[in-house]
Amino acid sequence: MNEKEYDQFLRIRTVGTLELLSQSVHNNRYEATPYQALDALFNDYELTKMDHVVDYGCGKGRLSFYLHHHFRASVTGIEMSVRLHQDANNNLNSYLKTAKQSSDTIEFENCLAQDYEVRSTDSIFYFFNPFSIQIFMKVVENILRSVDLHLRAVDLILYYPTTEYIQFLETRTTFEFLKEVKVHGLYEHNENERFLIFRLWKV
16 A cells, blocks of 8 residues: 555545644654555564553654554654644544544643653653754653653664664663664665664663
C-alpha cells in the first residue's frame, strides 16, 4: 500500500505536505514517519501490547494508530500544536469507528514535550527529530528522573537521528546503543533513513 492507501485502510488522514507550525527555532516542521519506515522498524524491533509508547511531536497521530492496529500497544502522543492535536483527535474518532479495541490505549496530549510528566508505565519513547537538542536534553532528563523513581528498562527510538542527539546520549547519559535499523529502499538514497535504538536498563 502507498501512503494514501494505508491512511484509508486505518481510516485516518495523515498524508500531506510538510507543515511549519511554530516560529520557534527549537521546534521542527511536522512530517509523518513514512509507513515504509515503520514497517522496516517493527519487522526488526519487538513490540508487545504490554508496552506503552510515548511519541514526542506526534503530529496527526500516525504512529499511534499504526502501533495500536498492529500490536494493540498503548500510545501517548505529545503535540504542542493545537491544530495538529485536534487533527489527531479527529483521526482517533474516525479510527475508533472500525477499531475493535477500546480508546483508552490511545491518547493525545496538547503540551510542550518538556512539560509532559513521564509515567511509570511509559517504556518506549519515539523521536522523529521533533525539536532542538536543548529540548531533547530536557525530555531525556525527565525520562531518567522517572526511571530513577520507578526502576525499569526503557528504549529511545530515533528516526532521522541527528549527530547532536547521538553525541548527547553516548557521552552524557547512561543509555546504551542497542541497534540500527535501515529503511531499505530509502536508505540507499538518503543515509538519514534509519532508526537508532538506545536502551537503559534499571531493573
